[in-house]
Amino acid sequence: MRGPEIIARNGRMKVNMDREGLPFNAERNMSFNSRLAQELATWAATKGKAEEVVNALFRAYFVDVKNIGKVDVLAQIAEQNDLPKDEATEILLSRKYKDAVDTDWKRCASFGINGVPTFLAGKYLMVGAQPYEELQRLIEHVLKEPAAHSSDG
Numbered sequence: 001m002r003g004p005e006i007i008a009r010n011g012r013m014k015v016n017m018d019r020e021g022l023p024f025n026a027e028r029n030m031s032f033n034s035r036l037a038q039e040l041a042t043w044a045a046t047k048g049k050a051e052e053v054v055n056a057l058f059r060a061y062f063v064d065v066k067n068i069g070k071v072d073v074l075a076q077i078a079e080q081n082d083l084p085k086d087e088a089t090e091i092l093l094s095r096k097y098k099d100a101v102d103t104d105w106k107r108c109a110s111f112g113i114n115g116v117p118t119f120l121a122g123k124y125l126m127v128g129a130q131p132y133e134e135l136q137r138l139i140e141h142v143l144k145e146p147a148a149h150s151s152d153g
Helices: 003-020 035-046 050-062 071-080 085-094 098-111 132-144
Strands: 118-121 124-127
Touching: 035 050, 035 071, 035 085, 035 098, 050 071, 071 085, 118 132, 124 132
Parallel strands: none
Antiparallel strands: 118 124
16 A cells, blocks of 8 residues: 555544544554464453453554554553563464464454454444444344344354
8 A cells, every 4th residue: 555545544544533532643654464463462361351452452553553563562562451571472472372363364254254343243244443323233133133033043
């Protein structure tokens, strides 16, 4: 992605983020590989810290424009969320949660999910940041379908 495309993408993101009251740095002009961040979040979930770490990763990436593909950045995020920095570094360097994330990716691919966020409700996918009302309509639609009430669906 180059100059004008990045500016256009960031403009769309800024509108979506503002609509939802989320912080966003529209000056962002870099994308970073989030694979290790996903492994960190998977580990954080085992420590009861998934929500805090995911929120910190969001802020680091979309607001502070930090490279969440770097072990030292991720270990610092872990430490700031009351997780042991040395343990975070070890699990990231050893790739201890690589298989778990691979399994998640394969499961997502089997549903046709290839972007985030993606919301899966019944047999329907909704991709991208959505207003609350759209998500509510999706859920209400799925709940009205006969299969949603069957014992095997």
